[in-house]
Amino acid sequence: MTDVAKRGGAPVPAGWTYAPAPESTDIVRLQERYGLYVGGEWLETKEHFTTVAPRDESPLAEVAQASAKDVKNAVAVARDASAAWAALPGSERAKYLFRIARILAERSREFAVLESLNGGKPIKESRDVDLPLAAGHFFYYAGWADKLEYAFPNRTPKPLGVAGQIIPWNFPLLMLAWKIAPALAAGNTVVLKPAETTPLTALLFCDVVRQAELPPGVVNIVTGDGRTGAALVDADVDKIAFTGSTEVGKAIQRRLAGTGKKLTLELGGKAANIVFDDCALDQAVEGIVNGIYFNQGHVCCAGSRLFVQESIYEPVVDKLKKRMATLRVGDPLDKNTDVGAINSRMQLEKIEELVAAGKDEGAEIYQPPCVLPERGYWFAPTVFTNVAQSYRIAQEEIFGPVLSVLTFRTPEEAVEKANNTPYGLSAGVWTEKGSRILWMAERLRAGVVWANTFNRFDPTSPFGGYKESGFGREGGLHGMEPYVELT
Ligand code: NAI
Ligand code: MG
Secondary structure, three states: OOHHHHOOOOOOOOOOOOOOOEOOOOOOOOOOEOOEEEOOEEEOOOEEEEEEEOOOOEEEEEEEEOOHHHHHHHHHHHHHHHHHHHHOOHHHHHHHHHHHHHHHHHOHHHHHHHHHHHHOOOHHHHHHHHHHHHHHHHHHHHHHHOOHHHHOOOOOEEEOOEEEEEOOOOOHHHHHHHHHHHHHHOOOEEEEEOOOOOOHHHHHHHHHHHHOOOOOOOEEEOOOOHHHHHHHHHOOOOEEEEEOOHHHHHHHHHHHOOOOOEEEEEOOOOOEEEEOOOOOHHHHHHHHHHHHHHHHHOOOOOOOEEEEEHHHHHHHHHHHHHHHOOOOEOOOOEOOOOEOOOOOHHHHHHHHHHHHHHHHHOOEEEOOOOOOOOOOOOOOOEEEEOOOOOOHHHHOOOOOOEEEEEEEOOHHHHHHHHOOOOOOOEEEEEOOOHHHHHHHHHHOOOOEEEEOOOOOOOOOOOEOOOHHHEEOOEOOHHHOHHHEEEO
């Protein structure tokens, strides 16, 4: 009998606990109050709001609420800076981008701690995923800046001018990097608005911009809520790049219709993670867990609909529940934490509402025993079985640590069910057969299809959706195209 079997399958002896491993927050120096970063300077505004730490609701700083007038001014400043920036040789623009990448790498611990503090994600994720990828995007697009004339064969790329960029709260610094790096490499200047719950890493990024000696006005950061975002959409920009909810994405598209401004939208998702009976089961279970519980499920490409082939339904669900019981939920700043805090009270309420709907509609809920901290925003990792395709939890984006399990018998049925959604951002396929992976990938209406892995990102690889998940690609050479005019 193995030791694990003797313990009745428990991975560690009962009573074993982890010692706390808190990351120190000393490295982060916050100001009491932040203005807007425009033209290389900090500008004051009339209104402010408080940004908090989701792990305990403690206030972190006062942040500016930019008015329409403030936004207009920032765009005018970006416009003034754009001709000189566009006229620089690509190799010169590349130098700045390489500098930014290097500084981000050098200051990565500071940024990772702040990201976890302000957003609630586990420090091991901000440290090992967000920061290396953010720096990686700047490195990658720095490499294109002096090669633009070879990037689009037989066509000449020209910068658009000023890009307005609106980003969400689930990967604050990483989304900033996805937006700013290609825009700058192509010769545009930017005005970026971070999400209202997570503005702090974008504001710290202004210090990186200063350190890299970027010409004033090339990168401008305006903070505020949806009103500030709407003002940016209406301002004199040449392009809007938006990542966020499908609802707001649609509103922006309506607003921009007929204006001639370019638009890319990266919106919600309800990804299918499809597990065939010939897969490596334990690896698939790791992939399922990573697919939905990574970043508390605040991931547009999260594998929130699990499709299991009927013949292996029981072992998969059994292994999944055992694995869930080992997830450590708690302080995002603890290095052993797997699942951190929910980003905001609003998001927590949305998750609670959809979970209640799942129970009402008749799905069976499982949550591993875990003690949630008293203060702050928390939700235990959750799995629903007995889910019908028509249930809200199988249709709507929950954007939380909540998985719905459904079944299928044949590959055809898997494809049909997986595509039965208004979204089309990502999908996962778990099988031993290469031919089946290709067969599935061809038929799944999703911008990204992962095979025997999930939530894997690389700056060189394009990312984006179909249908209500939006249009346009970010990452790779594809991610450069929305920032140039081709003649
Ligand atoms: P949201 O779409 O309202 O916010 C995203 C960004 O858009 C923020 O910076 C926000 O200030 C800005 N914004 C809000 N209203 C705007 C407007 N009228 N014009 C221009 N910009 C505007 O998303 P929210 O309310 O934070 O989350 C709601 C749901 O959206 C989530 O529960 C989730 O399902 C989904 N979502 C999806 C994301 C993704 O990565 N695809 C990211 C964030 C949310
Ligand atoms: Mg909203």
